[in-house]
Amino acid sequence: MKILFVCTGNTCRSPMAEGLFREMVRRHGLEGEILCQSAGLSAVEGDPVAENALTACREVGVDLTGHTARRVTGEELPEWDAFFVMSKTQAYILERAGAPANQIYVPSYIEDPFGGDLETYRRCREKLARELERFWTEALGLPAD
Numbered sequence: 001m002k003i004l005f006v007c008t009g010n011t012c013r014s015p016m017a018e019g020l021f022r023e024m025v026r027r028h029g030l031e032g033e034i035l036c037q038s039a040g041l042s043a044v045e046g047d048p049v050a051e052n053a054l055t056a057c058r059e060v061g062v063d064l065t066g067h068t069a070r071r072v073t074g075e076e077l078p079e080w081d082a083f084f085v086m087s088k089t090q091a092y093i094l095e096r097a098g099a100p101a102n103q104i105y106v107p108s109y110i111e112d113p114f115g116g117d118l119e120t121y122r123r124c125r126e127k128l129a130r131e132l133e134r135f136w137t138e139a140l141g142l143p144a145d
Contacts, residue, residue, distance in 0.1 A: 001035070
């Protein structure tokens with residue numbers, strides 16, 4: 001199964017979601033069975049992950065240091081089995097670009113922490129963690145911890 005996490009700039013929310021989800025996959029021993037990446041709808045290729053996103057994830061044992069931003073392309077949409085977006089607007093844009101609506105998961109809105117302080121990023125991380133647990137069990141049908 002291949003999952004793409006999508007936000008706007010691919011420097012905050014989607015890399016955090018990707019890192020947290022990779023840790024879930026590792027904990028469940030599903031490396032090689034579930035693959036994931038992240039991308040942004042308006043990403044500037046090569047931008048680094050936000051410093052506060054690095055710190056917030058490092059606090060829970062998730063390393064984002066190798067991440068650089070990339071833009072999602074319409075050509076790659078058929079490669080993915082599921083898309084996890086941060087907002088209904090992003091879901092709409094993906095669907096208009098050709099992603100099947102039934103493959104797009106829209107969690108409870110994940111506010112963009114861009115430019116916020118570390119506490120803002122921590123709140124985003126915690127909301128992402130809760131929404132990823134729901135995605136894991138409800139959308140993917142995988143067993144909870």
